[in-house]
Amino acid sequence: MEDETKKGLPRRHFLGQAAYGTTVLVFGSSYLVSQTLTARAEAATRADGRPRLPPGQRVLEKLKPMGGDPGDPRASAFRLQVGGSVERPFSLGFAELLKEPTATLSLDVHCVTGWSLFGARFKGVRVRDLAARAGVKPSARHVVFEAAHGYTSNVLLAEALDPNVLVTWELDGQRLAGPHGGPARVVVPDLYFWKSAKWITGIRFTEQDEPGYWETRGYNNHADPWREERYA
Amino acid sequence: MTRKRLPIRRYLRALHRDSGYLAVGLTFVYASSGLAVNHIADWDPNFTQIDRTVPVALDPAFARLHLTEDAASARRVAEATMRALGRDDAVKDVYAVDDAHVDVTLDGTMLYVDVGKGLVREEGQHERFLLRLANWLHLNRGKKAWTVIADGYAVLLLFLATSGLFMLPGRLGLLGRGAVLTGLGALVPILYVVLSGGP
Secondary structure, rough: OOHHHHOOOOHHHHHHHHHHHHHHHHHHHHHHHHHHHHHHOOOEEEOOEOOOEEEEEEEEEEOOOOOOOOOOOHHHHHHEEEOOOOOOOEEEHHHHHHHHOEEEEEEEOOOOOOOOEEEEEEEEEEHHHHHHHOOOOOOOOOEEEEEEOOOEEEEEHHHOOOOEEEEEEEOOOOOOOHHHOOEEEOOOOOOHHHHHOOOOOEEEEEEOOOOOOOHOOOOOOOOOHHHHEEOO | OOOOOOHHHHHHHHHHHHHHHHHHHHHHHHHHHHHHHHHOOOOOOOEEEEEEEEEEOOHHHHHHOOOOOOOOHHHHHHHHHHHHHHOOOOEEEEEEEEOOOEEEEEEOEEEEEEOOEEEEEEEEEEEOOOHHHHHHOOOOOOHHHHHHHHHHHHHHHHHHHHHHOOOOOOOHHHHOOHHHHHHHHHHHHHHHHHHHHHO
C-alpha cells in the first residue's frame, strides 16, 4: 500500500515554493505600487510648466534614508552657524531655530539614484529668512551648506533663496528622523537631493563657488533634475 | 645543442594562481559592496531602519510641567517613559524641545516623547556590520593608506585579467574561443556607451 505520508508536497519543496512566492509577492507588489505612482506622476505638470516627475525618476511612497556619515541626532547638541559673506553672522540652537518664523510646505524631492517623493510636508525655516536676518552682502553669489563630518553642498544664492528652500526639522508631522538628517537638514527641492545636506551645521554665503562633497567626486555642480544633471 | 625554453606558461599559471589567492578577500569586499551599493535606490546598504510609535501611560501631571525651564522635570519624563516601555537602555541625553515634547537619546535610537498625547516614537537604525565595513572600504571613506591598497588591488586585477588570456594554450591559440569571449566581454561596455549616448 502506498505510504500516505509520501503523498503531497515534500516539506523542503513546500518551503522553497513558499519562500519564492512570498518574495515575488513582496517585491512584486512594491514594484507595482511604485509603477502605478510613477505612471500617474508622469501625466502631471508643475505650476512652472515643467513635468512634475523629472526624466529618469520613479515615484516612491516614502522618503528613503540614503546613508551618509551620520551626524549627532541630539537636538541638545544642534547648533546652526549662519555666516560668511554677511553683515550679521549668528548661530542658533535647536529651540531658537524653532522660534524663527516657520513654514510648512508640501514639496517634491528627487534623488540622483532615480527615485522621487511627491508631496512630502516639511516644516522649517526658509533659508531666505535666515539670509535676511544675517544681512547677506551684495557681493555674495553662492551658498555652502555645511554638515556633520565635513560634508558640504553648494547651491547658487538665487536658488538657495527660493521660498521653497528650508532648514527643516519636521517631515509629515513628525520630527525628522536621524537617518533623514535629524535633528535638522536642508531641503532644496528643485535640485537633486544630495544638495539637501543632512545634519546641517552651517549656512555659509560666499562670493566664489565652492564645489561640495559630491560635486568634487564626479557629481554635477548644479544638479537640476529636469536637465538630468547627475554627473559632471 | 638546443637551448632550453623558459616555461613561461607554467610561471604565468603559478603567478595567476597566487595573485588569485591574494585577491580573494578584496574581491569579496568589492563585489558584495558593489551589489549592495548598486541597488541603493531600493534599500539602505548600511543600516536597517527602526521607526515605530507606541502609546505610553504617563502621569497626566507631566503635561503641566515647564519642561524647557526645568531639566529635572524633563529627566523625570524620560525615566517614566523608559519604565513604561520596560526599557533599561542607558539614557545618553534628555532634551525638552518645548513643554510638551522631550527627546530621549539612547544608543543608536531616539525616543520622541509627546507628553500631551502620551505617544512615543522610536526611530533610529542598526548597522549591517559586515556590509557597512565593506561599503566603507569600497567607497574609500577612510582614504589615506586604503588608496594605496585599492590601487594595488586594481593592478592585481589587471594582471589577473591579462595573465588569464595567456595561461592555457588554446587549440587555435589566441584566435579561438578565447578571442570570441574576450571580444564579447569588451563589447559590453562599448555597446553600452554607444547605445546609451555616453556621458
